[in-house]
Amino acid sequence: MREPRPDELAQAGEAPATGSRSVDAEVSAGPDRDTSSPARGEPKRKAANLSAAAQVPLSRALSGKLLLFTAGFVLLAEILIFPPSAANFRANWLGDKLSAAAAAGRVLLETAEGPVTDSSRERILRDTGVRFIAVHDDTISRVIAGPDEMLTVDASIDMKEARRPIAAIPETLKTLLSDSERILRVYGTVDGDRSKTYEIVVPEGPLRDGLITYSRNIALLSLLVSAITASMVFFVIMRLFIAPIRRMTKSMIAYSEDPDDRSRVLKPSGRDDEIGVAEDQLNAMQLRLTDALAQQRRLADLGLAVSKINHDMRNILTVAQILTERLERSSDPMVQKFGPRLVETMDRAIAYTTNILEYGKTRERAPDRRRLNLHALVEEVRHVAEIEAESVEFRNEIAPVFEVDADAEQLFRIINNLCRNALQAMSNEADRPGLVRRLTVSARREGAVAFIAISDTGPGLPRKALENLFTAFHGSARTGGTGLGLAIAHELVRAHGGQLELVESRGGYTCFRIELPDAPIQLQARREGRPDGSVDRATS
Structure with missing residues (x-):
């Protein structure tokens, strides 16, 4: 195992968090700096201009x-x-x-x-x-x-x-x-x-x-009739139409000044006509926007926190990596047994810290697909799982010769995230004797599509998690969870052109299924006899 060079550490530690801004730039912003909305003053100025523009003279107003x-x-x-x-x-x-x-x-x-x-x-x-x-x-x-x-x-x-x-x-x-x-x-x-x-x-x-x-x-008489008629129509339409429209306009202006304040969200009047429908839709839109802004700020805060952690974690892992290399030279049988796993885990942790900000970008990197032995990859997951939850029975029911076409690192993350969720759900019931705690990973193939099933005997997913299963920060099944595990797994499976779905979830049985198709073969590459299916850009 190679020790990272200082320039690599610096490059990994200074990985940009968002756009062209570096981690140090984010950290130097200080606790008083609102990094989630750097141009917060500009929307307020625009809202003030809108508020002034709303005071329309009577000659130009709708009324x-x-x-x-x-x-x-x-x-x-x-x-x-x-x-x-x-x-x-x-x-x-x-x-x-x-x-x-x-x-x-x-x-x-x-x-x-x-x-x-x-x-x-x-x-x-x-x-x-x-x-x-x-x-x-x-x-x-x-x-x-x-x-x-x-x-x-x-x-x-x-x-x-x-x-x-x-x-x-x-x-x-x-x-x-x-x-x-x-x-x-x-x-x-x-x-x-x-x-x-x-x-x-x-x-x-x-x-x-x-x-x-x-x-x-x-x-x-005509002037009198027109004045009376216009006044009656004016007051009726003012009450039925103009006043509700003004109320919605004021609500939109007030809401634009501070979208975080839920008290500024329009409260529908309960009308059952078109104005009532417009009020209901505006209320729903403002609530969705408030939730989306809150989630965006949470993502920004998470990105900043991850950037700081990533910056310092690389240095800590470097020291741990050096110590791990020294442990490999120990003659202790226990160290010889767990040393390679520890080295492998450290390598994977360093790779994660290098690419941890990928989730904060638009999408993950494209999968680097290869033919993999799925049984061996699940065994790696089992070794890690047994360390975290020794009381759970982990069954790898995949045939030793079963192969899939996937990115090794991303497929490990997919299966590991799903297995960790299952282990955590069953670990919460560790104080209840007599319960069967079993995690099973199996696979089958139909043509060019591999189906991987991950099932457990846990308590099942709660209703809140089922409603937002693959949504970050909403699909967590436990208190304090982020719901990122399922969201990341779902994104990586889709990047492979496959699907991740919940087959069943009830007390005592939960099953997720990964549908993973093989990479399509390029016809031009097949004609030219290249077994990897790649396309020569010079001739394509």
């Missing part, structure tokens, strides 16, 4: 836009309704004039004992506000009241057409927007009496004045 849009839409609806309603007002005004003049004319004709005097005619014209009244039936036309001279008429209006709002809209707008003093001739039936047609002549000025007053009243 202000909602208020303006609602009022605008109500006004637009009133504007669209105004032309037909104004045409209807014009038809009613003309119809009222025609009905009043016809009624006055009938009363005048029915009550007059002699010829109708000029004063009576003038009074009727003045009271009704018209300049001419006539009545027509099937046989005769008669003037009820009017001037002696001929009147010039600018437009004739049939009440049938005037009572059609859509058709009368152009004339209504013409009356409202024109400043000329036109004379209108209006005719039509009154009170459903189709035998007589009444005719009046009326100036357009009073009609325009009435339309202007009506338009002003409609405008004021």
Whole structure:
């Protein structure tokens, strides 16, 4: 066994923990330095900027836009309704004039004992506000009241057409927007009496004045209705939508300032609509993120601790390695028996400390696959296991000629981690006499796939471990455990293209199975006759 050189120790001891930062750089950070979040001030500044940006003026806020849009839409609806309603007002005004003049004319004709005097005619014209009244039936036309001279008429209006709002809209707008003093001739039936047609002549000025007053009243009423409607819609939507959205926004801003504080996680209101679903999802996301950040800090702390341990452990192991080499030269039979195992264990420990930071990286190194005797490798695991748990029966039921295609060091770590977990589970019950404590490793092959089974007679895995079986820091079956053993084994098996699964776990029996396929053979290498299956890069 070779003693490591000082430069190797320095290189291993100064192995980078994360990225380009060295172990000494991590250690020199000091206890007051928050190495898990070196740029912690930057997120706080961003959160402060977000908090300031959240104070949006009413003119640019959703609530202000909602208020303006609602009022605008109500006004637009009133504007669209105004032309037909104004045409209807014009038809009613003309119809009222025609009905009043016809009624006055009938009363005048029915009550007059002699010829109708000029004063009576003038009074009727003045009271009704018209300049001419006539009545027509099937046989005769008669003037009820009017001037002696001929009147010039600018437009004739049939009440049938005037009572059609859509058709009368152009004339209504013409009356409202024109400043000329036109004379209108209006005719039509009154009170459903189709035998007589009444005719009046009326100036357009009073009609325009009435339309202007009506338009002003409609405008004021429209503003009032739009204000009331917008306010009602505003307060309803504010309570149902805007307020919950603001609450979620404030929660996100507060949470971004300190994701570690669980009190800042949004508490769902219990609504069963889309807002409630959004609150539930935001709450779940914030909780997951808080847990993930806590796990990330734990990993960072673990990486720093491992870096420190790795730095010093290499020096300690070097001394132990030197002492072990001296023990090999001892003539003591017991030392001769356990010396080679101790040397082998020390070599493996030094290799582990050299590569211990590999787990903190994105992934383990690629497996260096070779044909291995699985029986011999499991025997190495058994020798180590017997030292740790002498009271457990270790059975190696693998055939002496059974071979697998794998990385020797990584496969040892896989089987060793699984066996150590089983031994620890059964060691916890060492104070209970009469229990069978047995660990069995067996294997079988199906074609190009090797199946390795590791079973024990322990108490079985708890529910918490089953829920997070291969998750680091969550899949531990014992108090104080990290759960890294199963996570590392799972990662290494997947790197070989295989699978690690729990077959069964109950009181008295737990079994894990490793599915390990042989490495695929490169066709080009097979054609060229290379037995190792490698590919010549110069020709591929």
